Amino acid sequence: MRKFMTLALAASLMSTAAWAESVKIGFVTTLTTGAAVIGKDMQNAANLAVEHLGGKAGNLDLEVIFADDGFAPETGKQATDKLVKQDDVDFVTGYIWSHVLLASRKSALDAGKFLISANAGPSQIAGKLCDENFFSTSWQNDQTPMAMGEVLNRQGVKSLYVMAPNYAAGKDMVAGVERTFKGEIVGRDLTKWGADAQLDFSAELAKAKASNADGIFVFYPGAAGGAFIKQYDQAGLKDTLPLYSVFTVDGLSLPKLQAANFEAVLGSRTTQEWDPSLDNAANKKFVADFKAKHGTYPSFYAAQSYDAIMLIANAVAKVGNTEDKDALRAALKAADFQSVRGDFKFGTNNMPVQNFYLREVVADSDGTWTTQVVETVFEDHVDSYAADCKM
């Protein structure tokens, strides 16, 4: 830790000395609490992107300053303020949590900085609160569950029990699946979230079981996902209440679930805009190098963070400086970089217009649990709030 602090200090001193030739990216993510596992993965991916770029964006030195949001909107806003005012970064990116992004957005945008979400995609920011300086390398929250709703229709599921945490993204996820799912929602639970999130779902699972639904849809990102899967398994619901999840089973929870041998998760299906098995050169390089370095498959958080750094570096390289905001904005919007999800383009509200895939949990050739694409659910999907964005 101390070594890291000294390095960080040295790095920040060096960067002040050479600010004219460098581009500074602030990266806000969760580095403490149980959710730090997500932040760590994003940090690893961002560092890998910098490494792949040789530490340069065109002729400019690339510097990423990480900051912790402590899994709380107020701390995230403070971290953003510090990056914007004290470090005077040119771009702010990261943001796992929708409520943190919503709290921080004004700090970054009012200071004239570019804000690039590498994960959170609250409906507000895709619609009414959209901004010419805001971009996303992830998705709008509703999109992934909308794809899942479509999958449920195709599989003939008639009734559904829905569970999600009670915060901005949780509500978006519920809204998303309910928008495309044509059957009946027989029950809905929004559980407590944050640093003291509810992790024991006994009461909710008992209700879900009693509802006799055809399936259960859940959204539990990070550590809560592992906890949910285990309790679902222990409650013996696998045969009576099939699990359909978004952002719950991912590259972060699978190694843990495998270590504890929770086989119930094998074969479970989830929707996502990216997958380690996507066949393109950038993705192959990213997945292979990430695995070589950290020993696990990268999560979608990692993929989006990698893309965020690549997007910024590509725009800066094109423009050649960080002063010409208009040129930078145009370069960001063009998104001419090699994304790990293949072609990448922005819609009118600066949210990606992209494919969504159905993925299945499988064991790879080494026996490691991972996901693999089953089919494409949506092609070039535009989020539902783009029309509300007046830009």
Added chain:
Amino acid sequence: MIIQALNGVQLGLLLFLVASGLTLVFGILDFVNLAHGSLYMLGAFICASLTFLFGNFLWAVLVALPLTGAIGYLVERFVARPLYARDHLDHVLGTFGLILVLDTLTHLVWGPAGIAVPLPDWLEGQLTLSETLVIPTYRLLIIGAGLSAAVGLFWLVNYTRLGMLIRAGASNRTMVSALGIDIQTLFALVFALGAMLAGLAGMLIAPITEASIGMGNNIIITAFVVIIVGGIGSMKGAFIAAILIGLIDTMGRSFLDDLFKLAMSPEAAETSAPAVSAMLIYIIMALVLALRPQGLFPPRTR
């Protein structure tokens, strides 16, 4: 309904394990230990590591228990003992610092990811009590373990020489030491016992929620609510209050949104119900503090 009641009792018993240690330490040593939750977390992490080492959860619990007790003893010796003579604010500051140290230490040793704990096959299943009544075997085990720990504790405190000394120490510390009892060792033992109980709760919950950093900070607040409602220093109060709080919390989560739907739109009910059910236990605490500030079952003092 019966399932939810069982879930509530299970949560209550876990709360009791944490709260009993807290109330022992607070009631007898007059020491506010915020870091009690960290011992709960350490219990979970140690047990998780040992489970992978031995390949068996139950053995891991048996070995992890004395280890957690030993950590409790060390905490008492090096952190708590120098602070006894100070006032409560210093206790809070000191143990809050300890929380940060232990959380970071856990982060360094086990990483940020947390550990999922596997259970033996025979605990993985469900027990069918009747057509509609199916409960995971492991949850029944928690209820069993919690109840036996509670019974053991009652026996220890009420019917053994050590228990007698503990009660005597709680009533009049100076008199006990004047009678030639080594009060320091007694206090250390009580502290270690509290740590073991908290650790046991952590070990029992780990296979359900997994061992994660900061898990103790969630339960410690609820545990304080329990001992305030039950009466500080009272074992019986802690037990009844823990079950009560466990039931109220579970029932609130299960039925409050249906109740709210009678009075407001489904949308508003679904958003406000989890918020209100999270508040319920604090509302209970506020009521108890207003109407009966000494708690429901305060210990008899003279």
